[in-house]
Amino acid sequence: MSRVAGGDADALGELYDHYGRVVFGLIYRMLGSPESAEEVAQNAFHSVWRQARAYRPERGSVRTWLLAIARNAAIDWQRSKGNRMGRETAIDETLMLVDERRVEDTVIASLRAQRVRAAVASLPREQREVLSLAFWSGLSQTEIASRTGAPLGTVKSRVRLGMARLREWLGDDEVRR
């Protein structure tokens, strides 16, 4: 990151080599279109280039910082395009993805991804649903309550319990790079 912040474009390329697949995959999942994902991923890395000097390692990993930029770029793109269809597709794909039956069937390249899948799949379905709607679709707890018909307090409880479980499984140094 320090080389990127210093204006080394080759270092940005190396950052892409390291995180490009997960950034592109995240955006693709949210937008449901390879063309849109390519455009937004390019914009996200451009934001990383411009904001590199704002990165503070004590506030989180490079991966999380970069993915947060990518997710925001995807949500902004959805809003600017009014692209609800892509968002709905992403939700359905995500819910299918984390279904228990898929965990063992899916070919996963990395052990980290397997671990994440297992952690998500271990959550009760109602917790997976609210986390998916929040993470992949950018919905607030209030919006999730409205969409699912569940009381707001129930949604908040599911988010809290689901995140606590994920944090227990994934929120340690093993998931950081």
Next chain:
Amino acid sequence: MTLHPTDDLGALALGALDAEEARVVRAHVAGCESCGVELRALQEAAFAVAETAERDAPDRLRTKIVERARREGAPRRATSSFSGLFRRPVPLAIPLALAVLLAISLATYAGAQRDRDRYASALSGIAGARVIALAPTGEVPGVRGSLVIPVSGAAPYLILDLPAAPSGKTWEAWILRGETPLAAGITNDRGVTTLVLTAPLVSGDGVAVTLEPSGGVDRVTGAPVLAGKT
């Protein structure tokens, strides 16, 4: 006894809090080390979920990204905060009362030039945010500035109206908390511009703008030209 918003940290990490809730929780976290540690762990966990979506991108994407960076040149000094990224972008509502108050105050402040004043236009376009005018210190004539704190929880920023910085100098923003000012971003723009602060503000912080050597510095060397308090 301090009450910690423990139950809301997971939702904040997911970007699932409503704007006002997020602002309140983020303000607490900015001054609470234990909640900050917990939030960072939750954010790592939340974004680990993205691992499940890994996918090959077109080969041309890497080339596009690197070539665009080369064309643009070295990145500017920090213009965005980390914590501000963990937001849920939402359209800002337009509070009529704020717009009216701004219009009245700016009409007085901008005087005869108000109709063509880009600074006033920039401020009057703000909605869903707390706006704090920064006071000119008299060090540099004609400078103006306001601190904007979005209620959405997005990063605070300055709207500035500045003359061109002298050769070898740049404008630098500072957050004043305790005895050591925190560098909070630079700009070489002249005229009306915005500058996103690079660190979260907490209630009671001061904000100042100084002239510093090009590229910015980590410790204040120049006298404040604008100053205000949250």
